[in-house]
Amino acid sequence: MREPAYIGLANKIAGMIDKGIYKAEDKLPSLRSLHKENGLSIGTVLQAFNHLADQGLITAYEKSGYFVNPHKAPKLPVPQPVAPSLSTRSVHIDQLLQKLARESTSRNFVSFAGALPDDRLLPFNGIKRAIQQTSRDISGDYLRMETRQGNALLRAEIAKRSFLWKGAIHADELIITNGATEAILCALQAVTKPGDTVLVQDPCYYGIMQILECLHLKIATIPSHPETGITIEDFTNACQQLAVKACILVSNYNNPDGAVISTDIKKQLAAYANTQQLPIIEDDLYGELFFTGSRPDTIKAYDTDGWVLYCSSFTKTLVPGFRIGWCAGGRFTYEITRIKSMHNGATSNFSQRVIQLLLSSGSYDRHLHQYRRALHHNLVKTTRIIEQHFPPGTRITSPTGGLVLWLELPDTIHTSQCQDIAFQHHITYTPGELFSSKGDYTQYLRISLGNFWEPRIEKALITLGGLLNQSSVTV
The missing domain is CATH 3.90.1150.10 (Aspartate Aminotransferase, domain 1)
Incomplete structure (x- = not known):
C-alpha cells in the first residue's frame, strides 16, 4: 500500500525543517500555496500540518498561519541494554x-x-457492520466448524497483505490461530522438544517467556538496543556456542524497547536460517503500526527455503477480543496445522469471517x-x-x-x-x-x-x- 499523501508531504516539510531550510520561528507556506504547488487538496495539506503539529514541529496561530517551533532541548538519552550473558537457563516467569x-x-x-x-481507538462502526453482515448470511455457514487451517478467504486476504512488506506468502502456507501466542506456541512445538535451547532478544516480552516455560524449553538471550536492534555477530555467536535449536525474534518494534531489526540484518538472519537449517520464528505483531514512511519489511520476506516461521495477529490492531492470529509455517506448515488442531480444533468461524470482511472492504486500512x-x-x-x-x-x-x-x-x-x-x-x-x-x-x-x-x-x-x-x- 502506498504511503498516504499527507504523510508524504509532512515528511517532506519535516526534512526541510531538519536541514534548516525552515528555521525556528519561520512561517510555513499557506495551505492554498501548498495545495497549488503539490496538486493536493486543502484537506490533505491540513492533515499534513496537523501531523507535524502532533510531532511538536510546528504550531498554528489564529489568523497568522503555521510556524516552525523553536528547537527543543536535547531529548533524553535512550535506555541502555544490560550486559550480555552467553548462557542458557530455565525460565520461571x-x-x-x-x-x-x-x-x-x-x-x-x-x-x-x-x-x-x-x-x-478501534473502528467500532466498521466492526459492527461486519458482524451484522456476517450474521445475515441465510445459509448459516458461519455456524459450522471451520477447517483446521482456517477460512480460505481470510487466508487469501492475509497473503495479499504480505506484498506490503515485500513478502510473497501463499494462502496455503497460512494457519489461522487463536492469537499470535498460539501461533508461536504451535511453531515452537513443531521445531523443538523439551530441554532444547531457544534464542530470544533481551529485553524480551514476558508472554514469549511464558510459552518457553510452558514447553519446558531453555532460554538464551542476545542484547537488543532500542535504536539499532540486534547484531548479526551476537546472533551467530550465540547460535554456535549454545547449541540453539530455534530462535524467536521480534523483527519490528520489539516489545518493550521498540527496536527494529535493520533490513540488512533481516537478510542475513534469513540466509543463516536457510544455510544452517535453523528455524527462526518471527513475531511481527506490531509491523503495521509504523508512524511515518512505509511498513517495515520482515525476515520472512528474504526466506528462500521455508526456515522462517512468520507469526502475527489482529489483536493489537483491530479486534483484541476475537483473538485472530496466524502463522506462515514454511516447511513446517503441515506439522503446525496438525498441532494447532490437537489444541482446539479450529479457530472461530464467525470471527474469521468478520475479520475477512473488514480486510476485503478496505475498512481495516x-x-x-x-x-x-x-x-x-x-x-x-x-x-x-x-x-x-x-x-x-x-x-x-x-x-x-x-x-x-x-x-x-x-x-x-x-x-x-x-x-x-x-x-x-x-x-x-x-x-x-x-x-x-x-x-x-x-x-x-x-x-x-x-x-x-x-x-x-x-x-x-x-x-x-x-x-x-x-x-x-x-x-
Missing part, C-alpha cells in the same frame, strides 16, 4: 507475572500496563491510518510529560512505531516496589523485571501508548512522575 501484574476494573483507574488499544496517527500523538504527548515530570536521569526510547515506551530510571528506583504506591493512586504500569529471564531491568518500566488521550491520562502520567521522584528521594 509465570509466578513473577502473577505477582507483579496489577490491573483494576475501576473506572477511576488508569492503566499504562496493557499493550492493547483502548476500545475508542482506513482504520490503520487513523490508529497510527492516534498512537503517534500519544507518543509525542507522553514523551513531553516524561521529559518534564519524571526523575532526573530518566532515559526513554523514541520508537518509530508500535504500542509501548521503554524507560530506564535512576538505579535508586526499583519499579516493582514502586508499583504498590502507584496502585494506591489508581495507576499501574509494567515493571521492567518482567522482561528479563534473569532478574534484570529492576529500574526499568514499560508504558503503553494504547490509551485514548484525555485529561485524566495526562494527569495520571504527571502523578506517576511525581511518585517516582518521591521514591528516588526516599531511597
Whole structure:
C-alpha cells in the first residue's frame, strides 16, 4: 500500500525543517500555496500540518498561519541494554507475572500496563457492520466448524497483505490461530522438544517467556538496543556456542524497547536460517503500526527455503477480543496445522469471517491510518510529560512505531516496589523485571501508548512522575 499523501508531504516539510531550510520561528507556506504547488487538496495539506503539529514541529496561530517551533532541548538519552550473558537457563516467569501484574476494573483507574488499544481507538462502526453482515448470511455457514487451517478467504486476504512488506506468502502456507501466542506456541512445538535451547532478544516480552516455560524449553538471550536492534555477530555467536535449536525474534518494534531489526540484518538472519537449517520464528505483531514512511519489511520476506516461521495477529490492531492470529509455517506448515488442531480444533468461524470482511472492504486500512496517527500523538504527548515530570536521569526510547515506551530510571528506583504506591493512586504500569529471564531491568518500566488521550491520562502520567521522584528521594 502506498504511503498516504499527507504523510508524504509532512515528511517532506519535516526534512526541510531538519536541514534548516525552515528555521525556528519561520512561517510555513499557506495551505492554498501548498495545495497549488503539490496538486493536493486543502484537506490533505491540513492533515499534513496537523501531523507535524502532533510531532511538536510546528504550531498554528489564529489568523497568522503555521510556524516552525523553536528547537527543543536535547531529548533524553535512550535506555541502555544490560550486559550480555552467553548462557542458557530455565525460565520461571509465570509466578513473577502473577505477582507483579496489577490491573483494576475501576473506572477511576488508569492503566499504562496493557499493550492493547483502548476500545475508542478501534473502528467500532466498521466492526459492527461486519458482524451484522456476517450474521445475515441465510445459509448459516458461519455456524459450522471451520477447517483446521482456517477460512480460505481470510487466508487469501492475509497473503495479499504480505506484498506490503515485500513478502510473497501463499494462502496455503497460512494457519489461522487463536492469537499470535498460539501461533508461536504451535511453531515452537513443531521445531523443538523439551530441554532444547531457544534464542530470544533481551529485553524480551514476558508472554514469549511464558510459552518457553510452558514447553519446558531453555532460554538464551542476545542484547537488543532500542535504536539499532540486534547484531548479526551476537546472533551467530550465540547460535554456535549454545547449541540453539530455534530462535524467536521480534523483527519490528520489539516489545518493550521498540527496536527494529535493520533490513540488512533481516537478510542475513534469513540466509543463516536457510544455510544452517535453523528455524527462526518471527513475531511481527506490531509491523503495521509504523508512524511515518512505509511498513517495515520482515525476515520472512528474504526466506528462500521455508526456515522462517512468520507469526502475527489482529489483536493489537483491530479486534483484541476475537483473538485472530496466524502463522506462515514454511516447511513446517503441515506439522503446525496438525498441532494447532490437537489444541482446539479450529479457530472461530464467525470471527474469521468478520475479520475477512473488514480486510476485503478496505475498512481495516482506513482504520490503520487513523490508529497510527492516534498512537503517534500519544507518543509525542507522553514523551513531553516524561521529559518534564519524571526523575532526573530518566532515559526513554523514541520508537518509530508500535504500542509501548521503554524507560530506564535512576538505579535508586526499583519499579516493582514502586508499583504498590502507584496502585494506591489508581495507576499501574509494567515493571521492567518482567522482561528479563534473569532478574534484570529492576529500574526499568514499560508504558503503553494504547490509551485514548484525555485529561485524566495526562494527569495520571504527571502523578506517576511525581511518585517516582518521591521514591528516588526516599531511597
